[in-house]
């Protein structure tokens with residue numbers, strides 16, 4: 569699989585989507601372990617709050633859907649650090665959408681930030697990692713990408729595709745010394761889930777999610793999914809034939 573990452577002291581980590589939620593908590597947890605961290609997202613003030621008290625941390629604010637802004641930030645980071653050890657893609661957006669609410673403009677925005685942007689950015693990182701002789705990529709997808717779920721008519725497909733992208737990258741890059749990690753969280757209490765008007769099973773804090781991710785890097789596998797008390801049921805559902813799967817999801821969600 570991937571070589572474990574256990575010692576964070578001095579490790580150069582770029583967390584994209586770090587102005588709130590899971591990315592912010594992960595950046596703070598890594599700073600606490602001595603990593604050199606650059607945080608990115610669109611809101612510069614929020615990024616500065618995340619790294620307050622860590623004068624060595626870097627802030628690079630940009631919109632990930634703007635590829636030229638990303639490559640400029642990448643070049644500045646390479647000039648400052650020389651080498652990038654790990655890039656975490658946590659930027660993303662959610663919009664609840666039932667089948668009859670599908671909207672082309674909203675679908676396009678979700679695909680852009682959840683899928684096209686991390687794929688395009690990754691395309692510019694791989695030559696860099698090959699040249700520097702190693703590196704690691706981590707993609708925050710979602711258990712919503714495992715199979716079709718109610719309200720996820722646009723979000724779910726973006727995450728399913730991101731999972732497939734990470735799997736494909738791992739096949740190609742692991743033999744070339746580049747690690748690819750996949751992060752599939754269940755429900756995490758962040759601005760993204762704040763408007764959910766249903767009970768979120770096994771809800772965890774962003775800090776708990778960050779600790780799960782750090783534990784996943786230390787195990788050195790491929791996929792990190794958590795919390796297990798929730799995700800192991802979803803793993804099981806994933807194996808069921810469609811007739812049973814649809815019946816159980818309809819019963820469980822009231823859809």
Ligand SMILES: NC(=O)c1ccc[n+]([C@@H]2O[C@H](COP(=O)([O-])OP(=O)(O)OC[C@H]3O[C@@H](n4cnc5c(N)ncnc54)[C@H](OP(=O)(O)O)[C@@H]3O)[C@@H](O)[C@H]2O)c1
Nearest residue numbers: 585587588589590609610611632659660710755756758760
């Ligand atoms: N919360 C959950 O239950 C849950 C479950 C499974 C998976 N996830 C995934 O986890 C990841 C993090 O989500 P979260 O829950 O931590 O939500 P969040 O707090 O809303 O964080 C989303 C992050 O993405 C950034 N972002 C959004 N659009 C961007 C853009 N165009 N360019 C650059 N950055 C952008 C946001 O910052 P700016 O607004 O400052 O740009 C923010 O830092 C997402 O990929 C999400 O799909 C979340």
